[in-house]
């Protein structure tokens with residue numbers, strides 16, 4: 112039976128102090144829940160939330176507006192134990208996708224002196240950076256547009272820059288920018304994207320350099336995309352909310368404590384406020400997200416659909432355990448109180464939560480944007496230390512198969528990735544070892560320092576042809592036999 116969390120009567124009005132870009136399921140089930148806890152303690156206060164979708168899902172914004180921005184979050188510990196929360200801290204939902212008046216409303220909200228923090232979950236590709244190097248991609252159509260029309264921006268960094276320009280010109284103190292996407296050094300990357308769009312050496316650029324804080328943070332909660340099954344499960348619980356989200360009960364947020372304009376006292380709501388977030392971020396990216404991406408490509412090639420199914424495959428479980436112990440953990444440098452082995456054990460238990468339909472295809476999306484921080488930076492460190500990268504090599508080979516060949520036993524599938532046209536070209540003109548070579552030469556994805564290493568190239572080539580010849584399931588058995 113669900114436990115329904117009552118909303119305290121004080122939780123009525125709050126001034127909007129935080130504007131969020133990217134009103135997806137993750138934001139609704141993570142940041143908004145932390146802010147709700149804060150709101151439940153304080154009631155009225157300066158930290159109400161305004162969240163905006165920049166491009167997709169206008170319908171969700173309309174639904175939220177119809178229901179006074181209230182919605183439900185169902186947190187599943189397992190099939191039996193679920194907590195249903197009502198979120199009321201969202202004060203305003205906006206859609207800026209059509210530019211014009213709607214974008215103007217968002218920019219005004221961001222430029223309002225009450226707004227002191229701007230947070231973002233716009234996915235890795237939303238920052239228009241090269242995933243391998245972190246440099247702004249000057250050939251990106253959104254970047255070209257925003258450089259030419261900075262006051263009518265389309266990209267997330269362009270919107271942040273224009274809002275900051277308005278504050279600068281009006282003499283309003285800057286807001287703090289908090290990136291909540293799964294990127295390495297995500298605060299610095301966001302800074303790089305915003306500064307990359309500003310005119311170099313301009314007064315605005317200097318002001319941003321001096322006054323805008325871009326703390327980094329690590330966010331963690333498994334939030335599958337909503338589907339018919341999830342909505343029907345919610346109906347069983349008596350919840351008919353079209354804006355509802357489902358997620359696991361686990362949640363973690365580690366934030367670099369650098370908010371010159373103030374912040375909610377998040378540490379009282381379970382947030383870890385730290386001086387340096389990078390070890391936590393790297394651990395999460397390589398252990399959790401790295402395993403997720405392995406489960407996605409390898410699992411899909413082995414015939415699985417969901418994370419639960421994939422981790423229930425004993426050979427794949429062994430493979431993931433080996434990856435964590437031999438290819439992720441050795442690359443981490445954690446504070447003494449963090450036990451990486453038990454962190455890994457807990458992750459496997461979270462992946463085995465059978466009440467979530469977490470589709471491998473959801474994770475497989477945008478691989479070109481995800482692989483550098485999840486696998487490749489770690490692979491480079493391993494090779495430099497003279498260690499093997501067999502698990503990562505199998506992952507890369509599986510990714511190339513996934514991007515270029517139909518999945519066994521299924522209809523041709525759509526590869527959802529900003530580089531999908533490039534993948535299709537490579538698949539159309541090259542085969543076997545040449546195809547693998549061409550993928551490894553994609554500089555946006557593979558840093559030169561890694562792709563130039565024969566040991567890495569050979570390991571991926573071997574894994575690619577082994578999958579081609581024997582199939583993924585057999586390949587996993589070989590791994591299991593050598594464990």
Ligand code: CS2
Pocket residue numbers: 293330331332333334399400403404473474475481
């Ligand atoms: C997943 C993440 O879709 C993905 O790529 O790896 O969304 C993952 O579920 C979250 O980072 C968990 O915190």
